[in-house]
Amino acid sequence: MNPPPNITDPLVLFMPSGKRGRFPIGTPILDAARQLGVYVESVCGGRATCGRCQIEVQEGNFAKHKIVSSLEHISPKGPKEERYERVRGLPEGRRLSCSATVQGDLVVDVPQDTVINAQVVRKAASDRVIERNPAIQLCYVEVEEPDMHKPLGDLDRLRLALEKEWGWKNLLIAPHLVPQLQGILRKGNWAVTAAIHRDAGASRPFIVALWPGLKNEAYGIACDIGSTTIAMHLVSLLSGRVAASSGTSNPQIRFGEDLMSRVSYVMMNPDGREAMTKAVREAVNGLIGKVCEEGNANRDDILDCVFVANPIMHHLFLGIDPTELGQAPFALAVSSALQYWAHDIDIEVNRGARLYTLPCIAGHVGADAAGATLSEGPYRQDKMMLLVDVGTNAEIVLGNRNRVVAASSPTGPAFEGAEISGGQRAAPGAIERVRIDPETLEPKFRVIGVDKWSDEPDFEEAVGAVGVTGICGSAIIEVVAEMYLSGIISEDGVIDGELSARSPRIFQDGRTYSYLLRDGEPRLVITQRDVRAIQLAKAALYAGVKLLMEKQGVDHVDMIRFAGAFGSFIDPKYAMVLGLIPDCDLAEVKAVGNASGTGAMMALLNRDHRREIEDAVHRIEKIETALEPHFQQIFIDAMALPNKVDPFPNLALAVNLPPRQANSEEKTASGEAAPRRRSREERAARRERG
């Protein structure tokens, strides 16, 4: 229908997509964008009333693109646009692309309000923009009035208008709207806004909601259902603006602290599955209310929902019995992405809202891992990326553009502070940082919510009423790593009882030795058992990573991304000292916060990201670590600090590591240390056996 572009026509470049093309003078910018497949929102269909199609002209000489872009290359504001500016206001530099036309070469910026930044992610890897192309589109139309000579129904005339003005053909309609049609059309005096859902993964395009007149807002939610916490973003589908982000604890905790105890609850209680499904859906509905209140939005304006979750949460949320996931072969009821009406599973938003769940990667690598994978995109780059989400079950993804492999490791709850004598969840009063003086063996620490270290003069005052209550996950990593660095524990994790002579902080505690981190109330002690628990957890994680590295045929990784709350707080250096993760340039180890939630938001705002992650997950190779024949050996090697056999050259540059003991090469290199350590180890082993 469009004439072929002429080489003398102006060149228009759209940012951030970088798409470009030539268009005759007078072409509306909105039309140019559409022809190039650049998504620019528009609800009113070019009537200059919704204001959603705003763009900005970037002025300057863009030598790289051979474009000199100038404000003189866009038409001046016409009466419609001026009226909009007068009535609704238009920020400096912004133009309505439905009204502004091409008059010369242009670089056009399509503002994307969704920036993944500090608001969303605690420690952002980088500010990243999500280009929008949501599954929901609002379309304002003026419908022909009924006419006795052309007895088409109201719906059919609405469809005609949507086809004529927006190009939609053969639209389906959500059945609940059928009885409401007449009233809405008449209330709007035959002008209505239809919400259209179109997503290649779903059925044909559907009319899912309908309002009289111009409806100029639509929201979506992106939600990550964790075992402990449910996190949600409320996002404008029209601008990409994050209206609110919030979280709530998962009420299923009352049925069982960790995933496996919840599976057991289902197995032991006839109504267990139903009760847990109800609980999590109610919590999600409550959280929707919370983000709506915070974001000053109406839950009826939520038209699309994207969910990620670990496999057991995923199944329970969808009403599926998770029992199969608790036993080999860990069969998922469904691994692919699903498309529902939100109403199908009792999510209380607009009656016509859609719901999308990201695919699960494997029985223990869920849609949350898929979300993190979409967010961090190992498959989008050449570097070998290790992506780890540490929880009770660590989900591990390793790969690059060529190949991605994934696995899970049963790390257990030690990293979350459970099974540790003084452990607790990250909360005010919990110790989060620990340092031990290698000479005096004296510790200092910091607690959550307090800036000062414990050795600073007015620390106790600063801690105040909250007090020091326990040790959270990040501090457990640090204290064990510091104990190792200061020689309190050996490479094999044995607390050296001989040091009790040097410091009263090392003391005999039954058959083994312990380290006194803090005297007082509560008295916080690191026991041999605590060290062993951390060793087991980190060895499980490291063994999983190592097996994936072997699958990839690499002996190192280029970058490491820690996803999840735990990852946000741990210091990469200490994680590496502990041997939780393989050696890597420390500058390339980053926490990415709730990457699963970010992935959910990407899938919410751009349906292309849904296809992207569906395709990526389809290609990811899943490794069942327990089935690998030498898992046992790798696990045993990984029990040592940082590892019995693997080198940590990058770490050695940053930290003064104790000399290695068991490695035969090292034995000859540092002949003295080895015997001393061995004998100490033997003594410790005797003590433990004793």
Place this chain on the structure above:
Amino acid sequence: MNPPPNITDPLVLFMPSGKRGRFPIGTPILDAARQLGVYVESVCGGRATCGRCQIEVQEGNFAKHKIVSSLEHISPKGPKEERYERVRGLPEGRRLSCSATVQGDLVVDVPQDTVINAQVVRKAASDRVIERNPAIQLCYVEVEEPDMHKPLGDLDRLRLALEKEWGWKNLLIAPHLVPQLQGILRKGNWAVTAAIHRDAGASRPFIVALWPGLKNEAYGIACDIGSTTIAMHLVSLLSGRVAASSGTSNPQIRFGEDLMSRVSYVMMNPDGREAMTKAVREAVNGLIGKVCEEGNANRDDILDCVFVANPIMHHLFLGIDPTELGQAPFALAVSSALQYWAHDIDIEVNRGARLYTLPCIAGHVGADAAGATLSEGPYRQDKMMLLVDVGTNAEIVLGNRNRVVAASSPTGPAFEGAEISGGQRAAPGAIERVRIDPETLEPKFRVIGVDKWSDEPDFEEAVGAVGVTGICGSAIIEVVAEMYLSGIISEDGVIDGELSARSPRIFQDGRTYSYLLRDGEPRLVITQRDVRAIQLAKAALYAGVKLLMEKQGVDHVDMIRFAGAFGSFIDPKYAMVLGLIPDCDLAEVKAVGNASGTGAMMALLNRDHRREIEDAVHRIEKIETALEPHFQQIFIDAMALPNKVDPFPNLALAVNLPPRQANSEEKTASGEAAPRRRSREERAARRERG
């Protein structure tokens, strides 16, 4: 994928479709059918266990097709087919087309059990076969068991099996099945039967139901919701067999006898719409129970539902306020066909069952008229067909292959026995046939359920306890026509008071005269008012027909089809004497019973018929009779018996019509009669004005 057919390959012709093609020796007949697009059912996927793919070889020399078909040209029964025959039995001559292979030229009959015959239609126009191609297909598959090395979910392995064995790609699944998947797959030991719904008018193909093991039956219902009666067929989707047909009265009658009074009820009562929707859905659900009991079927095995109804019933059934249909411009909320989940509107069948409503033609020409149009297919032929469904509102369709026009006429309830002094619904005891001796003016009649005429000796005995209770629609037509033929009423419908001298049956009755049809209890009289009511009703119908004929530019029609219960009972000859319908060869006037229901069944059994009627309705031109400028004149001319101006040459050959009065040509031709009649008319008019 298939090699191109070789000219020396055997030729296979499938009946009744007539599709033909050449296939290599050894090709399974089922494969040959599929390659030609001939629909042959198969649930088990060629395992020779479901027995649904039966065919018959027609032996003989089919010179027209140049095929000599012989039982020797099909492979002998193999072990699988023999096992099936042994265990389940195979009728004489039947073969399983999945096992039997092409060995030479063949004429293959695909048995179609759905024959539209006396069981379905009281007076069948012809025995007609509905070729099956239903929207629901049952597919048996054996699914791979879960495997830790390939962590695809249960659903995803089911999808893979359905793709591999049946060619389904990217199947969606009904959300309610997701939680049930695991249990069904394990119960069936990884062998399951999936019901797939695929219909171009709906969304993408969906898995709508799932059973462990081989499921070898699926039903559908075709339902016509009339204002008075709801009629339903229960049909096997696998064989086309009509398992049961039944009806029930529409409980909405308690809200209003006719359509307009129901619309009024909605307008006057805030919960009126809801109450009527609930009532009709409950009645449909009750009727489903009834047909299931009669057909020995389980309502959970019903997977597809097709509904037709007049516009007001259609709207009320779907929960739409019908108020707009009660006033100009008579705007339908929706005119196109709709696709729902049956569950969406509370129809109690399988939870995954689908529901399809035929399109409505116009504000007063509903999905029932569309059903009748699909059944009779004026657009499929060259002859000009008039299709009339007489009810309170007559729906009229006129056309042929080139063009179809439609209209409705407000005939009122006279034809149904209402507004007539002795009128009643067709039921035992109602007079259904009337003859009047033109010499003696004595009547004789027959009542429903009794074979004898009233003048036969043991009539009273035969009538027995039921007695004679009133006059039903068909008899009202006949008695008025007979009164006209015997000269009791004039061409203008005036009862000739002078005849009271000849017979006591004509007697003064207030200001006008009446005719005594039956003395006794009850005393049945045809009053001047009754005659006028019939005249008004028939004139309305005829005027509508006439306007459509003018639109078509024809002065006669080639064939007439009466749809609906009323049409089944009236005698075409008397309808024509009355001038209810235009002149036509009497042999070409036929009653087709509940053609709407037949159309619904066609759409149920073959989704191609859905596209056919959607397309046909889209092309039908709708005429709003009341807006035509000369409707008034046509209506007035149609008040006369049979008509003031239109000739009835075919009728004149069959019936001795009284000479025409008012036509100027006739006046000169039969100068004597005209003045006499005119004077009689004037007298009658004086009396009426009196």
